Amino acid sequence: MEFNSQPDVENNVLEIVWNNTNEAIFTIDYDGQILSANPSFTTILGWKVMDLSEVNYFPFFVDFSPKEHKQQLAQFKEGHDIPYYVTKRKRKDGKILDILASYRAINNGEVLAVGMYKDFSEQMNIQRRLQASEDRYRSLVEFIPDAIFVENNGEIVFVNSVGIHLVGAKSEKYVLGQSVWQFIVTDDLATFKTKVHQAMSTKEPIIEQFLRLDGEMIWTEIIAMSMVFEGESVIQVLLRDVTLKKNYEEQLEYLAFHDPLTGLTNRRYFTEQINQAIETAQKENRMLAVMYIDIDIDKFKSINDSLGHEVGDQLLKQFASRLKENVREEDILCRVGGDEFLVLLNGMKEKKVVVDIVSRLHKAFQQPYLIDNHKIVVTSSMGIAVFPQDGINSKILISRSDIALYQAKEQRNDFQFYELEKTL
Secondary structure, eight states: OHHHHHHHHHHHHHHHHHHHOSSEEEEEOTTSOEEEEOHHHHHHHOOOHHHHTTOSSOTTBSSOOHHHHHHHHHHHHTTOOEEEEEEEEEOTTSOEEEEEEEEEEOOSSSOOEEEEEEEOHHHHHHHHHHHHHHHHHHHHHTTSSSEEEEEETTEEEEEOHHHHHHHTOSSGGGTTTSOGGGGEEOSOHHHHHHHHHHHTTTTOOEEEEEEOTTSOEEEEEEEEEEEEETTEEEEEEEEEEOHHHHHHHHHHHHHHHBOTTTOOBOHHHHHHHHHHHHHHHHHHTOEEEEEEEEEOHHHHHHHHHHHOHHHHHHHHHHHHHHHHHTSOTTOEEEEEETTEEEEEEEEESSHHHHHHHHHHHHHHHTSOEEETTEEEOOOEEEEEEEETTTOSSHHHHHHHHHHHHHHHHHHSSOEEEOOHHHHO
């Protein structure tokens, strides 16, 4: 009894599916007429089977000729299915729908094929809106002065013309498929990426160096953000070349701490550095020395008066060069102003190092200067104060090196270490 009832159960299930599925299902005979259709067929297309009983060419076809319909029937007769594809179909009321269609060849003597339609209009409208949005996006970004890269799964999938130029490429083919981060110059790329992702919510720019394909190094301002591109969640990276701005800022910073004529540091920077050096020397139990140097003022003034200020400036530059050549890399040089200079001899274990450097400088200053075919001989005096014996802060050390300079100038063309007894 149970065996005989099985076909009835299957028929009932098929009937439930036929009547309740959201997809339009219909059967086609060998003449191309629709034999039957489920309720959703009428719901989607508005046509009933009785409307089509005398028609062997579907009236809901759009841009599909009777000849093409016959070719389609021939495919079914040969047992070929037609898999899912998106096409157009016209409702009875004239409205054009986007339809996801498929056909299955049956060839059972009565039914040639079964067709299935799904109303795909909403999905296609979404896709068209996305495409329109992306088309507008592509058009817009070409007018933006910033370089724009869209990266998906570590690869650049879109770059505007400004981005191509920024990278130094001839066309986008040299950029697509690469990672935008491979152009960033950083010691720790993983940390940099973390920094970028943290800044994505705030849209705060990050300044970093960028290595172009042609080897040129530039500075870029980077802003990254999440967006949807071609239906996928991606990262959009905006880069702006800020090399000129960065260089200008560095120039301003340089001028704030350096003498524009000699390139030596100025008094402001020197004071900051000597305070830091004192802290380090205290921790490491080392000594340091401050040298106050003065070019013979009368001789220097006569050079300016007789040969001109340009020669005087050249003399100061050459004097600064001799300073650099005869001290160590860790020492700091400062032009106080006019013909006065300060030198910080840093991080020494014994006073002998100071004596050696001072003696070397004194010898170098005795050599004549050759400027515009003029052989110029000037004398220089130096006063030295040593930390910690002569003072434990910058103000005292500079003051006492100045006192020692005054004592050296009395002897002329000499150097003098600060001695408390001589000041009493």
